[in-house]
Amino acid sequence: DTAVSQTPKYLVTQMGNDKSIKCEQNLGHDTMYWYKQDSKKFLKIMFSYNNKELIINETVPNRFSPKSPDKAHLNLHINSLELGDSAVYFCASSQGRFNTEAFFGQGTRLTVV
């Protein structure tokens, strides 16, 4: 049983399109994150949610809109895709205020052409 699952695994789309990535965790964690990993493998935090509430928005363009319908799900919608949005997007979850370990999904490789 996958702990943190993301869909789709691969996404190829044209500039200007709108796309969504879904994430679900079955660990009972209260905090979920979105990270972007670029071609140089730098992992940059985008958003953090705790119990469905937005905690952190790391100056991400407002074309990116996360939505958390419940604490087990955190989806990412991207409007008007740009070439620079091409990257691997990782969803992750952790538990507790002083949580020590984050569990990551398998990633979604987004390619904008």
Added chain:
Amino acid sequence: GQSLEQPSEVTAVEGAIVQINCTYQTSGFYGLSWYQQHDGGAPTFLSYNALDGLEETGRFSSFLSRSDSYGYLLLQELQMKDSASYFCAVRPGFQKLVFGTGTRLLVSP
């Protein structure tokens, strides 16, 4: 803000010991973690240090010095499967985990 610096690449041979350093600057600190990521895979948790000193988990150990804003990951008895990228990460506050630049470890026979 936060910044974490790591060497970009380290090479070693099977059976050797390698140390990956991490220096950080952060406005808040709730611990330093290490993650491993194989090509095409997801980051996976290796270790966590909240207090100064050495934490040992099998072949891997992690060290933290809060006064020096410095930590390292020590990998012993290197195996080919240890070839991967290694990231240090700080927790500057609740619900936030900030990653370092990453170190690519290449293990050769």
